[in-house]
Amino acid sequence: GNSVTQMEGPVTLSEEAFLTINCTYTATGYPSLFWYVQYPGEGLQLLLKATKADDKGSNKGFEATYRKETTSFHLEKGSVQVSDSAVYFCALIQGYQKVTFGTGTKLQVIP
Amino acid sequence: KAGVTQTPRYLIKTRGQQVTLSCSPISGHRSVSWYQQTPGQGLQFLFEYFSETQRNKGNFPGRFSGRQFSNSRSEMNVSTLELGDSALYLCASSLASGSYNEQFFGPGTRLTVL
Numbered sequence: 602g603n604s605v606t607q608m609e610g611p612v613t614l615s616e617e618a619f620l621t622i623n624c625t626y627t628a629t630g631y632p633s634l635f636w637y638v639q640y641p642g643e644g645l646q647l648l649l650k651a652t653k654a655d656d657k658g659s660n661k662g663f664e665a666t667y668r669k670e671t672t673s674f675h676l677e678k679g680s681v682q683v684s685d686s687a688v689y690f691c692a693l694i695q696g697y698q699k700v701t702f703g704t705g706t707k708l709q710v711i712p
Numbered sequence: 713k714a715g716v717t718q719t720p721r722y723l724i725k726t727r728g729q730q731v732t733l734s735c736s737p738i739s740g741h742r743s744v745s746w747y748q749q750t751p752g753q754g755l756q757f758l759f760e761y762f763s764e765t766q767r768n769k770g771n772f773p774g775r776f777s778g779r780q781f782s783n784s785r786s787e788m789n790v791s792t793l794e795l796g797d798s799a800l801y802l803c804a805s806s807l808a809s810g811s812y813n814e815q816f817f818g819p820g821t822r823l824t825v826l
Contacts, residue, residue: 635814644818647816699760700804702757705754
């Protein structure tokens with residue numbers, strides 16, 4: 602079946618540092634890939650998405666590129682802020698199957 | 713456009729009781745999915761409803777059930793509550809099922825079982 606593997610957290614960075622959160626997936630065919638963010642006490646919010654190979658999703662300074670050759674969808678941001686502290690989830694949807702989420706990576710940004 | 717709403721936001725029950733949680737999707741959305749989120753297990757898929765039909769189901773016991781109404785509102789029910797059912801229950805809606813339909817999440821219902 603489908604699966605998503607994210608890097609273990611928590612990730613602690615200083616403000617303005619570069620962020621990478623790794624995400625790799627296992628799926629047959631061509632899934633759509635997503636990054637969601639969950640702030641404390643809230644539900645998940647869609648951060649960005651990509652629906653086909655080589656697509657780059659971007660939003661609020663975050664980017665991720667759908668790499669089919671490496672089955673990856675790593676999340677990056679050039680300069681993180683304290684307000685980016687949250688839990689980040691990588692996810693995939695394939696066809697009419699259920700959404701598959703990674704385990705989440707907690708990011709803590711310190712001033 | 714109003715987002716996904718979930719009621720109640722917080723709930724405290726005792727073991728053996730049953731509970732019903734409600735989810736109102738974004739207007740026009742016909743697919744509703746439910747998830748259980750716990751620190752130990754992360755996000756686990758419960759079920760998805762589309763046009764009042766259950767389309768997908770996760771690996772949860774039969775104590776967990778759901779339904780969807782003609783206006784796309786959905787409810788999930790948990791009977792004979794156990795301590796391990798304490799979790800954040802998230803509802804997500806999308807226009808339809810399938811790869812190209814991103815999900816929009818509600819704030820969740822925090823269930824505590826004592």
